[in-house]
Amino acid sequence: MSLTDETARRMAMLLHHRKATLAQGDPVIPPIVASATFHLPSVQSGGQFYGRNGNPTWDAVEVQLSILEDAEAVSFPSGMAAISAALFATLKAGDRLVIPSDGYYVTRVLSEGFLKPLGIGVQPLPTASYGTADFTGVAVVYLETPSNPGLDVVDIATVAARAKAAGATVIADNTTMTPLLQRPLDLGCDLVVAADTKAPAGHSDVLFGHVAGREPALMQRVRDWRRMSGAIPGPFEAFLTHRGIETLDVRLERMCASAAIIAERLAAHAAVRNVRYPGLPGDPSHWAVGRQMANGGFLIGFELDDAGAAEGFLARCPLVEQSTSFGGTHSAAERRARWGDAVAEGFIRLSVGVEPVDVLWQAIDTALTA
Numbered sequence: 001m002s003l004t005d006e007t008a009r010r011m012a013m014l015l016h017h018r019k020a021t022l023a024q025g026d027p028v029i030p031p032i033v034a035s036a037t038f039h040l041p042s043v044q045s046g047g048q049f050y051g052r053n054g055n056p057t058w059d060a061v062e063v064q065l066s067i068l069e070d071a072e073a074v075s076f077p078s079g080m081a082a083i084s085a086a087l088f089a090t091l092k093a094g095d096r097l098v099i100p101s102d103g104y105y106v107t108r109v110l111s112e113g114f115l116k117p118l119g120i121g122v123q124p125l126p127t128a129s130y131g132t133a134d135f136t137g138v139a140v141v142y143l144e145t146p147s148n149p150g151l152d153v154v155d156i157a158t159v160a161a162r163a164k165a166a167g168a169t170v171i172a173d174n175t176t177m178t179p180l181l182q183r184p185l186d187l188g189c190d191l192v193v194a195a196d197t198k199a200p201a202g203h204s205d206v207l208f209g210h211v212a213g214r215e216p217a218l219m220q221r222v223r224d225w226r227r228m229s230g231a232i233p234g235p236f237e238a239f240l241t242h243r244g245i246e247t248l249d250v251r252l253e254r255m256c257a258s259a260a261i262i263a264e265r266l267a268a269h270a271a272v273r274n275v276r277y278p279g280l281p282g283d284p285s286h287w288a289v290g291r292q293m294a295n296g297g298f299l300i301g302f303e304l305d306d307a308g309a310a311e312g313f314l315a316r317c318p319l320v321e322q323s324t325s326f327g328g329t330h331s332a333a334e335r336r337a338r339w340g341d342a343v344a345e346g347f348i349r350l351s352v353g354v355e356p357v358d359v360l361w362q363a364i365d366t367a368l369t370a
């Protein structure tokens with residue numbers, strides 16, 4: 001999947017991040033530290049002191065994430081907890097926020113339902129319009145690329161430069177790509193947020209999230225938000241996420257290579273219309289592949305005739321789980337219009353898993369043709 005040399009080096013480093021700290025007899029794998037309190041005879045010395053402020057198992061994941069992001073990383077119990085932290089750390093009454101009208105819908109609902117009543121102007125904008133939008137007077141430009149579920153893209157470097165010239169803070173939701181495939185901080189964004197629930201943890205058995213950034217004052221606000229709101233990850237969840245991240249590169253390599261093959265075959269299938277996959281040469285997002293995205297990713301959008309055809313396909317295909325969310329080892333798909341996304345009734349978002357690709361395609365083809 002053509003990692004840059006630098007990203008490959010980071011992946012190898014994170015697999016051995018504990019080595020330099022280990023003494024004879026220490027566990028190689030980070031222990032699950034299930035303690036709310038820590039021995040504290042004096043408040044002067046360093047170290048852990050209370051479970052809402054810090055926990056050694058979070059520290060282990062945060063070291064992995066900070067190696068991947070090349071930035072300070074703060075972990076959260078879900079992607080939405082991370083997104084909330086980034087928004088509450090950067091916005092105040094009277095500010096204007098630009099968010100994608102076609103991105104992850106809970107971000108929009110959070111903004112409309114909780115930020116707007118606090119006096120923040122919320123301006124939804126289609127992802128495809130970020131490139132030409134006027135950001136004058138905007139405090140925070142929040143972008144998601146490729147957007148979930150439409151897979152439209154933002155030219156991150158250009159939009160970040162224009163937003164920052166207008167005085168805005170730029171936050172990027174990098175969930176659909178992960179820091180291995182796309183690097184918004186390198187392209188000028190101030191903060192990255194992500195749902196590590198998806199590909200990084202990768203086994204659909206834990207929710208997790210993080211915020212990363214390179215500006216210490218901004219990251220201190222994010223850290224303070226976690227401590228004061230109490231939105232803290234559990235140590236067991238941190239352990240599972242740490243374990244998942246160790247194989248992120250290997251899983252992504254399979255998932256993205258399979259997605260490229262399946263997208264091509266879907267595009268040639270008589271029952272399928274309007275395939276969206278940034279890796280396909282004709283796709284409106286294709287220009288970004290090789291420029292800001294290492295490859296086309298593992299998400300594919302496509303349309304069947306109508307809701308019935310889509311539901312029938314999903315029910316028939318034995319190798320595609322019918323579930324929401326994406327990025328897990330099992331291929332999974334759903335009809336997004338059931339959530340009210342602005343997509344065709346027969347639109348399916350498919351997250352390609354690690355199944356051997358020819359077996360997976362056989363199952364998809366059979367279920368499409370039945």
Ligand SMILES: *Cc1c(COP(=O)(O)O)cnc(C)c1O
Binds near residue numbers: 081144175196198
């Ligand atoms: C899933 C997702 C989130 C939210 O993550 P949770 O862990 O479910 O809270 C945020 N943004 C995007 C793009 C997502 O796909």
